[in-house]
Amino acid sequence: MAQKPAIPKGTRDFLPTEVAKRNYMFATIKEVFRRYGYAPIETPSFELSSTLLGKYGEEGDRLIFRILNSGEKMRKADLDALAQDNLPRFANSLAEKALRYDLTVPFARFVVQHQNDLTFPFKRYQIQPVWRADRPQHGRYQEFTQCDVDVVGSDSLLNEVELIQIFDEVLTKLGLPGFSIQLNNRKILSGIAEVCGEAARIVDMTVAIDKLDKIGEEGVIAELEQKGFSEASIEKIKPLFAFEGSNADKLTLLRAYLADSEVGQKGLDELSEVLEQINHLGLQRGELIFDLTLARGLNYYTGAIFEVKAHNVKMGSICGGGRYDDLTALFGLKGLSGVGISFGADRIYDVMTELELFPKELDRTLDILFVNFGAEEGKYCLKLLQQVRNLGLAAELYPSAAKLQKQLKYANDRNVAYVVMIGAEEAAAGTLSFKNMETGAQEQLSSADFLTKCGQLF
RNA sequence: GAGGUUGUAGCUCAGUUGGUUAGAGCGUCGGAUUGUGGUUCCGAAGGUCGCGGGUUCGAGACCCGUCUUCCUCCCCA
Numbered sequence: 001m002a003q004k005p006a007i008p009k010g011t012r013d014f015l016p017t018e019v020a021k022r023n024y025m026f027a028t029i030k031e032v033f034r035r036y037g038y039a040p041i042e043t044p045s046f047e048l049s050s051t052l053l054g055k056y057g058e059e060g061d062r063l064i065f066r067i068l069n070s071g072e073k074m075r076k077a078d079l080d081a082l083a084q085d086n087l088p089r090f091a092n093s094l095a096e097k098a099l100r101y102d103l104t105v106p107f108a109r110f111v112v113q114h115q116n117d118l119t120f121p122f123k124r125y126q127i128q129p130v131w132r133a134d135r136p137q138h139g140r141y142q143e144f145t146q147c148d149v150d151v152v153g154s155d156s157l158l159n160e161v162e163l164i165q166i167f168d169e170v171l172t173k174l175g176l177p178g179f180s181i182q183l184n185n186r187k188i189l190s191g192i193a194e195v196c197g198e199a200a201r202i203v204d205m206t207v208a209i210d211k212l213d214k215i216g217e218e219g220v221i222a223e224l225e226q227k228g229f230s231e232a233s234i235e236k237i238k239p240l241f242a243f244e245g246s247n248a249d250k251l252t253l254l255r256a257y258l259a260d261s262e263v264g265q266k267g268l269d270e271l272s273e274v275l276e277q278i279n280h281l282g283l284q285r286g287e288l289i290f291d292l293t294l295a296r297g298l299n300y301y302t303g304a305i306f307e308v309k310a311h312n313v314k315m316g317s318i319c320g321g322g323r324y325d326d327l328t329a330l331f332g333l334k335g336l337s338g339v340g341i342s343f344g345a346d347r348i349y350d351v352m353t354e355l356e357l358f359p360k361e362l363d364r365t366l367d368i369l370f371v372n373f374g375a376e377e378g379k380y381c382l383k384l385l386q387q388v389r390n391l392g393l394a395a396e397l398y399p400s401a402a403k404l405q406k407q408l409k410y411a412n413d414r415n416v417a418y419v420v421m422i423g424a425e426e427a428a429a430g431t432l433s434f435k436n437m438e439t440g441a442q443e444q445l446s447s448a449d450f451l452t453k454c455g456q457l458f
Numbered sequence: 459g460a461g462g463u464u465g466u467a468g469c470u471c472a473g474u475u476g477g478u479u480a481g482a483g484c485g486u487c488g489g490a491u492u493g494u495g496g497u498u499c500c501g502a503a504g505g506u507c508g509c510g511g512g513u514u515c516g517a518g519a520c521c522c523g524u525c526u527u528c529c530u531c532c533c534c535a
Contacts, residue, residue: 006508009526059533062459102535130535135459137529144535207533296534307535320535344535373493408495423493437495 010134010142020362022349025174026127029147029343032170033125036162038149041124043106049098055105055330057203057299061088063132065142066095099131103148104300104340105327111152111338112331120153120336127345139315139347150340152328157270160304160323161277163341167308167319168286170343175357178311179318181286184294185271186301186322188254191264192292195257196236198229205229206295209240213293217241240292247275247290254292270303300324306341310351318347367458368395369411371404373423381422384432384447391454411437418457420450 007013014022046067053061069076078093100106103126111122127147134140149166151159167181193202208223215223224234243253251272258264271290278288296305303323310318321341328336352358368388370381381397388395398407411419421433432450435442445453
């Protein structure tokens with residue numbers, strides 16, 4: 001009995017029409033990246049475990065897919081660690097390699113390793129799959145594709161401005177009717193932690209505040225209490241919940257709130273400059289929002305942080321990013337600041353599918369089908385077929401002289417635009433029947449007229 | 459990693475308190491129709507009821523385990 005076929009959870013197959021849509025999306029994204037001066041690179045699907053581990057926090061490490069050592073390397077297994085119930089160490093000894101978790105950390109490794117061959121500031125884009133041992137859910141996969149743009153070797157805020165423009169341009173070009181680009185700055189969050197006297201626990205604090213819109217003020221306070229924050233700290237945090245209004249309003253409120261924090265003020269300076277620039281340049285469909293609750297879990301961000309959400313769909317963030325000052329330092333190259341963003345291709349695809357934003361033409365993988373009436377007629381068709389293909393159209397001759405009904409059904413199922421029939425009747429008259437599959441209309445044409453028409457129609 | 463949920467034909471799902479040979483619609487294939495698709499009619503193929511164990515005279519149904527689906531949390535794109 002044949003085994004029922006299946007693929008691992010959180011992975012997907014892509015049908016031809018789906019690939020066509022994905023390619024359209026990637027082409028749009030690449031084209032924008034290219035015009036902003038970014039060049040593509042690629043890195044391996046898997047890295048040394050040591051490159052990835054410890055870069056994404058404890059939570060992230062748990063989600064990294066490890067690759068089991070093979071052959072003799074199995075002997076490196078640290079059985080003492082297992083005996084001591086130190087599972088992480090045991091796991092590390094079993095797996096020297098791991099699938100990449102994102103594109104940013106491998107990029108930092110890449111930059112350090114090829115620093116002598118690169119010209120800084122270095123601007124690159126990278127579109128490749130990444131893997132996470134996450135629990136699959138709506139919009140969450142174990143294998144998905146990220147589209148990253150980063151620039152390293154420049155701490156200019158012009159880069160942040162440019163990246164926001166890229167968010168806006170790509171998503172507008174893809175046809176999203178509306179989306180929010182949320183902006184915050186890690187330095188502001190540091191400032192808040194400082195003011196509250198909780199500088200050491202900035203991550204716990206910001207993760208809790210991040211949930212404000214989800215669980216509300218009381219929920220956040222409950223979580224802070226549960227994490228062991230003191231009454232006094234929580235009292236200091238509370239005023240933040242009331243910081244609402246326009247971006248400018250929030251800035252003003254925070255200026256005062258963070259008066260005693262040097263980092264906080266620095267963060268506000270950076271943020272207001274970016275806001276001002278974007279305000280001056282204007283955005284197409286994106287709405288830039290300063291969201292002081294935006295935290296983002298990745299612990300390597302040091303400056304601006306971004307997140308993008310599509311309007312009118314139930315879907316988590318579709319893009320993210322931020323500035324990281326010390327990422328390359330982890331690999332031995334100090335003083336190189338980077339900033340980058342990532343488009344979540346699969347979520348954007350899901351959003352576009354839900355909102356029906358893909359052009360209809362993408363469902364068509366064949367423009368013209370030549371009906372096969374037999375060997376003799378087929379020979380004549382092949383000549384014409386060649387000419388049609390030279391015009392750039394997707395065309396084919398049905399491979400066997402099956403019943404006409406069957407061939408038309410095939411054309412129908414493949415969503416073919418036009419069918420050409422050259423049988424005994426047409427051959428005798430020196431014409432061909434040209435049938436529009438959408439309207440059903442049919443006309444007799446000479447081969448010359450047919451080719452002219454093909455040139456015009458497509 | 460925590461909690462819940464799901465699994466029966468290629469797909470979507472019925473299947474009574476446990477009781478003969480497990481059904482439907484859609485899809486597929488063939489025919490009605492040997493040169494005209496999407497509609498209609500007729501017919502056919504297609505199932506170890508996720509997998510493994512258990513209870514029972516008897517399990518698709520009940521119990522345990524396991525995997526899977528979807529959801530919430532965590533975290534994230």
